[in-house]
Amino acid sequence: MRRKLLTGVGLVGAFTLLTASPAFAQEEATVESVKAILDNVWILVAATLVIFMQAGFALVEAGLTRAKNVGNIMLKNLIDFCAGVLAFAAVGFAIAYGPGNDFMGTEGWFLSSSTFGDGFFGNLTTPTFFIFQVAFAATAATIVSGAMAERTKFKSYLVYSFVISALIYPVVVHWIWSSGGWLLNMDTPFIDFAGSTAVHSVGGWASLMGALILGPRIGKYDENGKPRAILGHSIPFALVGVFILLVGWFGFNPGSLLAADVAIGAIAFTTVIAAAAGAITAMATIWIKSGKPDVAMVGNGVLAGLVGVTAGCYAMDGWGALITGAIAGVLVVFAVMFFDRIRIDDPVGAISVHGICGVWGTLAVGLFATEGGLFYGDGADQLVSQAIGVVAVAAWVLVTSGILFLAIKSTIGLRVNPEEEIEGLDVHEHGSPGYGPDTLAGASAGI
């Protein structure tokens, strides 16, 4: 047993030696080499924070849906990360960051070291850069599970997970963040610092197509078409999820500087200001609209503020972030109620939080960027660039994800049958309930 364990460690060690490039290990420490080490350490820490956001998404989505589907939604959040890592490593990363044309990268499949050699990403090693980027890819992918919750076939979701991480998301990243991308190379470059559009609105638009093509959950609308509330089963889950996402965003936004720099403090500052403003205005809005400060909606407000400031967290100061987050908090409440009314059933508000507030945050850069913003006397050029990016990405994602979901629907099927939906996806799709029979006691059993 011990020998086997040692062999295992040896193999891992050999693998590490083969693949890692200890570029600075033998050199004398210089300012540059220390900076490179700090850059890699910080970006790996930031990547870890972003990866942990998966837990936040899982809890928000589980909390805002019913107990009979809790295992299903947790597994979707786990597996879209795992599928995303493999798909992004094999194909997505090359499309996003490989050399190629304006539209997409065409080299560097399977993280090929002949494409992504030493220095390709400056101080960041390719593994460091990949882990940070794959965390973002997984974020875009996992947004959709909430909008499609409680009625989507598991295997169909699996297919979707691979495709968004291999193709739909990476093309957008190439446009926005790769040195060869067309949005970055416009006369007034499109600014989306950490991904209000690149990550969140990609997830938001795919959520919209998914929820639209799936149709609402059974029982969501009464015979007159009036929306009915389907209560989530755990508000504590949902709000702990919001807290985890809030903490994770300190990796998401400041990490997007891709360097250990004192500027990360300013980015963290705009991030937290917008989150707080979004919560307060969402709370005020729902309080006025429905008479009480709805708990989950205030949670959505935090996320709305965060999504909103993600594009401009580096270009705005605290005041810009405050206004951006505050408006996002109002927008999210009206958006949730709007999609409810037009029969697009989004149990967690993913389309509103990530799609609508992603669009708002991206446009807000054109208004509040301290250099280039309309309200700072720099004209409308930046705002126009922002609008072009928003429309282009929306068109790309709506069309490709629409085709994807329709293709899934006409082949393996997108939706579980009504019997499965009513009895719960946990037992029918996965074999056992998310909460064992001993906890499903009394009157709550089977609801």
Added chain:
Amino acid sequence: MQLITAIIKPHMLDDVKDALRGAGVQGLTVSEVKGFGRQGGHTETYRGAEYKIDFVPKVKIEVVVDDPAVDAVITAITEAARTDKIGDGKIWTTTVGSLVRIRTGEMGADAV
């Protein structure tokens, strides 16, 4: 023998239990139930959408007592469970045909 069934507000359970102990009751069964009475349900909102709470959580107490004790037990429950607000609940009795203590096989009033 009578089966006394009482539907009460959940937070009054401790007071009712103490009152029943005081009245000499040696055992009772409690269940969490839901229901509505004359007040009906009420409307609330979740994420901006309205929904109706038709069934309000209540606690059901069941206790079997010998005939001479019935009035005292009903009085004890009534006084302990009363808050003077709507939804305090109800008490009713049912005649019990037979009663057996499983461990000893005692029957009738001996098994109370």
